[in-house]
Amino acid sequence: MKLLFAIFDFILPRFCPACQKKLSLIEKLICEDCRNTFVSTDEQLLQFEYERKFSESKVISDFYPLLVFVKDSPLQQVIHQIKYQKKFLLAVELGKMLGNSLLKNKPGWKVDIILPVPLHSLKKAERGFNQSFYIAKGISKVTKFQVSHSIIKRKRYTESQTKKNLNERAENMSEAFIVKHADKIGGKNILLVDDVITTGATIRECGKKLQEYGAANIYAASIALAE
Numbered sequence: 637m638k639l640l641f642a643i644f645d646f647i648l649p650r651f652c653p654a655c656q657k658k659l660s661l662i663e664k665l666i667c668e669d670c671r672n673t674f675v676s677t678d679e680q681l682l683q684f685e686y687e688r689k690f691s692e693s694k695v696i697s698d699f700y701p702l703l704v705f706v707k708d709s710p711l712q713q714v715i716h717q718i719k720y721q722k723k724f725l726l727a728v729e730l731g732k733m734l735g736n737s738l739l740k741n742k743p744g745w746k747v748d749i750i751l752p753v754p755l756h757s758l759k760k761a762e763r764g765f766n767q768s769f770y771i772a773k774g775i776s777k778v779t780k781f782q783v784s785h786s787i788i789k790r791k792r793y794t795e796s797q798t799k800k801n802l803n804e805r806a807e808n809m810s811e812a813f814i815v816k817h818a819d820k821i822g823g824k825n826i827l828l829v830d831d832v833i834t835t836g837a838t839i840r841e842c843g844k845k846l847q848e849y850g851a852a853n854i855y856a857a858s859i860a861l862a863e
Contacts, residue, residue, distance in 0.1 A: 653717040653726060654710035665729050670710035674703050677861055685861060689836030695843040697853040700742055701833050701861035702734045711860060715831060718767050727767050727831075730859045731774015738857060739779060745855050748824040750776060750783045753842055754813070756790040771859060772829040781827065787817045788842060812838075813845045822850035833858040 650659040652667035659667055682700065690696040703711055714730070717723045738745065752768035760766055769785050776783045791814045815821065828842050833856065843854040 654713040699856040701858040705860035705862035727770035728774040731771040735775035735778030753830040818849040834862040
């Protein structure tokens with residue numbers, strides 16, 4: 637079997653999406669050198685950022701980003717490959733990493749449904765897929781939590797959040813989502829999943845809609861936390 641993999645690897649070599657170095661047989665999708673640059677979040681940072689982003693609104697019960705987003709880092713390159721180069725398997729792999737970390741660090745989360753943060757239909761058509769859905773699938777493979785992509789929809793096409801400040805991001809997201817199947821979330825614990833959480837405006841707006849329709853606890857998770 638190892639010989640067969642070696643032959644395939646010779647014919648169709650695999651390259652790290654962050655540094656473009658050829659992957660060894662034992663490296664899975666991302667090389668070890670790039671993985672070793674990833675900075676994990678810690679409890680102190682999570683507590684501080686939760687207070688900043690979510691405590692006042694009383695919508696999100698808890699949140700867990702796996703890694704710290706560092707500009708011009710291998711992680712940024714990986715996330716860009718997922719979002720703009722349709723690297724579905726990368727999204728699933730990072731989702732598995734996140735899922736394993738959730739099981740270890742958030743055992744008290746009793747999740748009934750995972751909901752990937754939705755893209756507007758025009759944005760999804762333009763990009764070709766929703767990266768958060770594939771991250772959610774990776775989480776589901778590890779945790780066995782059910783994934784649904786039909787419960788919450790983005791009804792309004794919103795501008796990019798990238799260059800907006802905190803207030804502008806919140807205004808941009810206001811009333812951007814609708815709940816399509818309210819009967820499926822009453823009394824349920826929901827896990828919202830996105831690729832990167834920055835100000836938390838998108839997550840808060842999704843959570844508000846779910847809360848309006850009777851969701852019990854609403855948690856949020858992401859691959860990265862950006863400041």
